[in-house]
Amino acid sequence: MALPKLSLDAPILAQEKMADAVYRMTVHCPGIAAQAQPGSFVQIRLLGGDILLRRPLGIADADAEKGTITFIYRILGKGTSAFSNLCTDDKVNVLGPLGHGFSQNFKKPLIVGGGMGLSPLLFYAKAMGKKADVLMGGKTASEMFWAKLFEPHVSKAYITTDDGSLGTKGFTVSLLPELLEEGSYDAVIVCGPEIMMRKTAELAREAGISCQVSLEKRMACGLGACLSCSIDATDGTRRKVCKDGPVFWAEEVF
Amino acid sequence: MSSERLKTEIAGIPMNTPVLTASGTFGFGEEFADFVDLSLLGGVMVKGTTLKPRRGNDGVRITETPSGMLNCIGLENPGVEVFLRETLPRISRHHMNVIVNISGSTVEEYGVLAEMLDVPGVAAIELNVSCPNVKEGGIVFGTDPKAASDVVRAAKKWTKKPVILKLSPNVTDIVLMAKAVEEAGADAISLINTLMGMEINIHTWKPTLGNITGGLSGPCIKPVALRMVWQVARQVKIPVIGMGGIASWQDAVEFFLAGASAVAVGTANFVHPGVTMDIIRGLEQYLQEKGLANIRELVGKVECG
Incomplete structure (x- = not known):
């Protein structure tokens, strides 16, 4: 209940x-x-x-x-x-x-976040008590105040910026194949722009690793009543981001 | 909290209070159970139901406007069979008047839906002939007095439940529409549904909403709704359930004075999920202060000189 x-x-x-x-x-x-x-x-x-x-x-x-x-x-x-x-x-x-949050039943998750998607992931990192690594990306170094915020809560932090002013230059997901291969992760937890989440989910699936994504939609009530935030699930049913999500297993929605 | 002062009856449906919730803004009621004693409401007009499941419209479905919002949900719902099999048994434990809002794409479909919903646990049927967000049916039936009358007759023929017709404000003469559906046998009238509106993004030059246009609701439509309730209530004998931008007990009092026998709260539920309970408390106190024994003593009492 x-x-x-x-x-x-x-x-x-x-x-x-x-x-x-x-x-x-x-x-x-x-x-x-x-x-x-x-x-x-x-x-x-x-x-x-x-x-x-x-x-x-x-x-x-x-x-x-x-x-x-x-x-x-x-x-x-x-x-x-x-x-x-x-x-x-x-x-x-x-x-x-x-809504429903991220699963915490993992031994070593990789947190992947872009832009403001890092916000709910910070709370997750803290809850996982240094068990997680984080791969974070942003446009430029001045946006990456996140690095300091995550530092006390993660084991390792990998950073990318679009302009190369901090960490590796390029998209966040470009580091992902390598990390998934070497990191012995049992889950990928991702929140960020949809294109980034889709790519992350695809790479996680190829690597045979569970993946949870957090979706964002305009909503009025937040209680599952107004149906502003309906999305298509992969099984053909409709889901509400507010009530059935915002966190979904990647294969449910991508 | 439920007192004799607020007890009323609309179209033969006994109500603990004259405060209902408008279709599409309150789900099936259960979503608000943490904030609302559902049995205190006069009724819950549940999310619009159709014969077949509908997935609704694609793209952006809501946008905030000055003192209001536009929506183009497009009647997303699991269909009447799922409603009867799963939803209705589940929500019956809340002891509320379940008023099922139905939309058909043909006159006959309204009859079929009305018959399917003529079951225990359903207090009344509300005919939605004014949804601005679907291509077939919907508002087509709501802007032509003959078509609206046909829909009422089709529903009345196949159900013993009270039939409420929800009128569209998107017409030239609302009184003409109201009189037509009264004559066709409607037991009550809900008004108003949303006003058709639009928003354009000046950076992309595209409409904000996926369906281009949408239904405008919220405080900005209250004066229009109140005016239409006043115009209609004095010209028909059947009760009017007033709705459109009601967000406080003071708003509700205005609707009763204009001639509404009950009110329904819509968009305000999104802003403040417990708003109906505040409205009920406020009405109770207002009646007490005015020395009125029952809400009915307030209905239509506006003095226009």
């Missing part, structure tokens, strides 16, 4: 700029922090102002003892732009935790 979902007004404890248009926000909502699983998400509602619908955000960290949840997000539109203008002690309403 799943614990009930909660809708809580949560004060903002911290909001800081991590990179151009990228922010980290920590809120106090103990009930949700205690239940949050790596890969699950919440729906944030702005109180007052012009934004009507909630916006889904992945959980970058949850601390059950302190009762806090942390998000790392990029400004993409009106909603996230309004989030970035909030200050300490402002409140947002947090609905969650929502």
